[in-house]
Amino acid sequence: GENVEQHPSTLSVQEGDSAVIKCTYSDSASNYFPWYKQELGKGPQLIIDIRSNVGEKKDQRIAVTLNKTAKHFSLHITETQPEDSAVYFCAPRGGGATNKLIFGTGTLLAVQP
Amino acid sequence: DVKVTQSSRYLVKRTGEKVFLECVQDMDHENMFWYRQDPGLGLRLIYFSYDVKMKEKGDIPEGYSVSREKKERFSLILESASTNQTSMYLCASSPPGRLYNEQFFGPGTRLTVL
Numbered sequence: 001g002e003n004v005e006q007h008p009s010t011l012s013v014q015e016g017d018s019a020v021i022k023c024t025y026s027d028s029a030s031n032y033f034p035w036y037k038q039e040l041g042k043g044p045q046l047i048i049d050i051r052s053n054v055g056e057k058k059d060q061r062i063a064v065t066l067n068k069t070a071k072h073f074s075l076h077i078t079e080t081q082p083e084d085s086a087v088y089f090c091a092p093r094g095g096g097a098t099n100k101l102i103f104g105t106g107t108l109l110a111v112q113p
Numbered sequence: 114d115v116k117v118t119q120s121s122r123y124l125v126k127r128t129g130e131k132v133f134l135e136c137v138q139d140m141d142h143e144n145m146f147w148y149r150q151d152p153g154l155g156l157r158l159i160y161f162s163y164d165v166k167m168k169e170k171g172d173i174p175e176g177y178s179v180s181r182e183k184k185e186r187f188s189l190i191l192e193s194a195s196t197n198q199t200s201m202y203l204c205a206s207s208p209p210g211r212l213y214n215e216q217f218f219g220p221g222t223r224l225t226v227l
Contacts, residue, residue: 044218101216105153
């Protein structure tokens, strides 16, 4: 099955700095690469996603980049704010005919004011 | 706005009890999922369902069963709760179709088995 690794497990940055979280996966048939954000006391929520035919996607301060050859994709957050503090999960969709996401182990991002 | 609700935020049960976790979504989604979340392990899929009365095993189905009698409701059942089932349980739903679909999560149920 798909093996997903996410790094780092914790990340502390100063407000205004950038943060990068990397996700590697093993299934070369994976074709959909979302990132979810989980705030304290809430369920995860999709913040950005990318499909396998695109190399980069931006949405205001967040971006996702995909390297299919190397089988990794990354979440980039610029100009971090305290409200960005949360746990972030990558969840590549495995190959095959299901809507099954394989979640990474999560990255706890702390933005220090 | 999609809303996924779970019957309890916190639940405490005793070993051997039968436990029901209920999930309801209000957006007519066909797909529903049950995950458990443990520190350092991320979210792991227990069971999912693509339609009423339909279910498929996820990655860790042992010790669990599910029921989908109505489209909007997906129940997770612990037949005989054990302490290693102490965890956060998350329900999710997604629109029809199987590709590139956002999953919408409920707030979770933190279950403690004593």
